[in-house]
Amino acid sequence: MKISNYATDVARAVAFLSRIPMPQSAFAGFDGKLAHAARAFPLAGIIISLLPAVVFLVMLSLRADQLMSALAALAVQAALTGALHEDGLADCADGLGGGRDRDHSLAIMKDSRIGTYGAIALILSFALRAAALAAIAREAQPLAAALAIPAVACISRSALVWHWHRLPSAKSDGIAAAAGQPGEGAMQAALVSGCLMAALLLWPGLGLFPLVCGLLAAGMAVIAFTRFIRRKLAGHTGDTLGAAEQISGIAVFCALAMAL
Numbered sequence: 001m002k003i004s005n006y007a008t009d010v011a012r013a014v015a016f017l018s019r020i021p022m023p024q025s026a027f028a029g030f031d032g033k034l035a036h037a038a039r040a041f042p043l044a045g046i047i048i049s050l051l052p053a054v055v056f057l058v059m060l061s062l063r064a065d066q067l068m069s070a071l072a073a074l075a076v077q078a079a080l081t082g083a084l085h086e087d088g089l090a091d092c093a094d095g096l097g098g099g100r101d102r103d104h105s106l107a108i109m110k111d112s113r114i115g116t117y118g119a120i121a122l123i124l125s126f127a128l129r130a131a132a133l134a135a136i137a138r139e140a141q142p143l144a145a146a147l148a149i150p151a152v153a154c155i156s157r158s159a160l161v162w163h164w165h166r167l168p169s170a171k172s173d174g175i176a177a178a179a180g181q182p183g184e185g186a187m188q189a190a191l192v193s194g195c196l197m198a199a200l201l202l203w204p205g206l207g208l209f210p211l212v213c214g215l216l217a218a219g220m221a222v223i224a225f226t227r228f229i230r231r232k233l234a235g236h237t238g239d240t241l242g243a244a245e246q247i248s249g250i251a252v253f254c255a256l257a258m259a260l
Contacts, residue, residue, distance in 0.1 A: 009037040013044035016179070017157070018081045020048065035180035038161045038187070042194035045153035046201075052077040057146035060137055070133035073149060074126060085249075088242015089125060090118030095239070102233055106171060109239045125246050132253035136206075139260040144205025151201035152252045155214065158194030159222035159248035160241050161187055166226050170235030202256070210259035217255035218248040 011026035016034055052073040059069035078086060091109045097117030099105025108115075114122075137145040165187040182190070195215060202211045225247050229240050 006040060009040035010043050010047070012037040013040040014047055017041065017044050017084065018048045020080060032178060033180040035182050036186055038164065038182035039185070039189035039193070041157040041161050041190055042154040042197055045157035046150040046197060048080055049077060049150040049153035051080060053146045053149040056133070056137075056149060057142055060142040060145065066134035066137040067130060069137065070130040071126070073133070074130055077149070077153075085242040085245040086122055086125060088239040089121050089246040090114050091239040092237075092243035093117040093121035096232055102170075105233060106237070109237060125250060128250050129253050132250075132257040135257035136253075136260060139257075140206055147201045147205055148253070148256055151198045152214070152249050152256075154194050154201070155198045155218045155252050156245045156249035158190045159218050160245040161190040163222055163226050163229075163244035164236055164241055167230060167236040167240075168234075170233045170237050170240075206256065206260065210256045213255040213259040214252040217251040221251035222248045 008026050011022040012030065012034065014020055015022045015026075016037075055076050056069050056073035059072060060066070091111075091114075094111075094115040094117045095105040095107075095109035098115060099108050133145070133148065136148050140148075161182050165182045165184070169181065198215070199211055202214065222244055225240075225244055229236065233240070
């Protein structure tokens with residue numbers, strides 16, 4: 001793997017997953033396909049989450065309330081990503097909660113308006129992540145707690161790639177279909193690199209047991225969600241990718257908080 005090629009994949013992944021501007025040179029000859037660049041999603045997740053982690057660390061160091069600090073960090077993260085994954089979670093909840101069948105669910109998910117199921121999903125997502133992050137901050141040192149943010153972002157993006165790889169596209173149009181589908185090599189690279197980078201971020205400050213619990217929680221959550229989507233929609237969409245990231249991220253945060 002050439003370093004220059006991987007750096008290009010990282011830049012493309014960051015641009016796809018966030019609103020952070022990347023050098024135009026990284027997109028020379030780019031056809032919009034992310035099947036290969038998906039291997040860099042875990043590192044892209046870390047890069048995107050660095051600023052939220054810094055915000056969380058600074059607020060904790062100033063002895064701000066842990067829950068308030070967690071909500072501020074999550075707000076910064078949502079701003080950087082353009083709430084990309086939260087939007088997918090809300091649309092997915094509306095479609096799966098209100099759809100009579102597969103086609104009706106996909107039609108609801110395509111509608112940009114947020115319904116009751118989507119609103120509840122967003123509230124629970126922010127509430128569970130913020131509560132878990134605040135609980136981590138109460139049990140760990142500020143730096144260790146702050147590093148949980150990029151670590152979870154790394155793990156959840158790995159889970160997203162696995163979900164993307166395991167299911168065919170549910171429809172011929174849409175963001176996910178246009179971006180292609182990660183191959184076996186890209187998926188394995190994302191999983192291995194995601195686990196290794198998460199270990200480097202979590203193990204020194206939180207310990208081995210929380211790390212193992214977090215990885216297991218992410219795996220079980222994304223496997224269960226993927227099986228559910230296979231049965232309901234017979235394939236992935238851009239919205240299910242966002243939902244997979246959110247659900248696995250919530251699972252990791254809660255597992256870390258409970259294991260400390």
